[in-house]
Amino acid sequence: xxxxxxxxxxxxxxxxxxxxxxxxxxxxxxxxxxxxxxxxxxxxxxxxxxxxxxxxxxxxxxxxxxxxxxxxxxxxxxxxxxxxxxxxxxxxxxxxxxxxxxxxxxxxx
Amino acid sequence: xxxxxxxxxxxxxxxxxxxxxxxxxxxxxxxxxxxxxxxxxxxxxxxxxxxxxxxxxxxxxxxxxxxxxxxxxxxxxxxxxxxxxxxxxxxxxxxxxxxxxxxxxxxxxxxxxxxx
Numbered sequence: 744x745x746x747x748x749x750x751x752x753x754x755x756x757x758x759x760x761x762x763x764x765x766x767x768x769x770x771x772x773x774x775x776x777x778x779x780x781x782x783x784x785x786x787x788x789x790x791x792x793x794x795x796x797x798x799x800x801x802x803x804x805x806x807x808x809x810x811x812x813x814x815x816x817x818x819x820x821x822x823x824x825x826x827x828x829x830x831x832x833x834x835x836x837x838x839x840x841x842x843x844x845x846x847x848x849x850x851x852x
Numbered sequence: 853x854x855x856x857x858x859x860x861x862x863x864x865x866x867x868x869x870x871x872x873x874x875x876x877x878x879x880x881x882x883x884x885x886x887x888x889x890x891x892x893x894x895x896x897x898x899x900x901x902x903x904x905x906x907x908x909x910x911x912x913x914x915x916x917x918x919x920x921x922x923x924x925x926x927x928x929x930x931x932x933x934x935x936x937x938x939x940x941x942x943x944x945x946x947x948x949x950x951x952x953x954x955x956x957x958x959x960x961x962x963x964x965x966x967x968x
Contacts, residue, residue, distance in 0.1 A: 776957065778959075784961065784962075785943070785960060785961035785962050786895075786943055786945075786959040786962070787959065788956065788957050788958065788959060791956055791957070829894070829895065835908075837883070837900055837907070837908070838883075838885055838900070838945070838947060838957055839885075839897050839900060839908055839911075840887070840895070840897055841897070842887075842894045842895040843894065844893075844894045845894060
């Protein structure tokens with residue numbers, strides 16, 4: 744069993760829909776990251792959080808430390824949100840990240 | 853303020869050759885991380901460096917791979933005698949602080965190595 748599990752693996756949505764991607768982890772962590780990767784492209788860090796909730800534009804990330812679970816929400820989804828979203832955790836004092844396998848999101852017009 | 857710069861973006865090597873991948877961290881960042889993404893697989897940590905020091909190389913293959921981050925210049929990931937299984941995307945990230953819940957990570961665009 745992977746230390747970091749994401750669901751769903753693949754997600755299709757219509758433009759404007761509310762999207763949720765889930766991440767569960769099995770180890771104690773010091774921080775959790777949500778990353779975005781476009782096909783053939785680089786990686787963009789969306790959020791780094793260790794408690795509570797963070798919001799940036801249409802993106803919201805939450806984490807429940809007791810339940811070892813985090814969610815990434817996208818409101819009013821748009822085709823340009825189509826990408827792979829990756830959850831990663833650190834359980835050391837630095838960014839030795841353990842990654843989930845990613846959620847491939849496709850938003851259709 | 854330029855982001856994390858990696859070069860080359862694409863590199864093709866024949867089996868047995870050497871590959872050198874460079875990473876210039878963001879200005880003011882002294883912590884560099886290398887991660888590898890094998891085809892159809894997830895990302896994996898390789899090595900964590902600070903200026904002139906390797907802090908954690910537990911994710912690096914024991915043979916043929918080495919990394920450095922000199923006092924001056926970019927961090928370099930070196931792969932000697934490449935094999936087809938080394939074909940992957942190699943990502944560099946940098947941060948200004950070491951702390952895993954304080955040092956925000958900034959990623960480069962990656963270097964995609966193809967071994968023929």
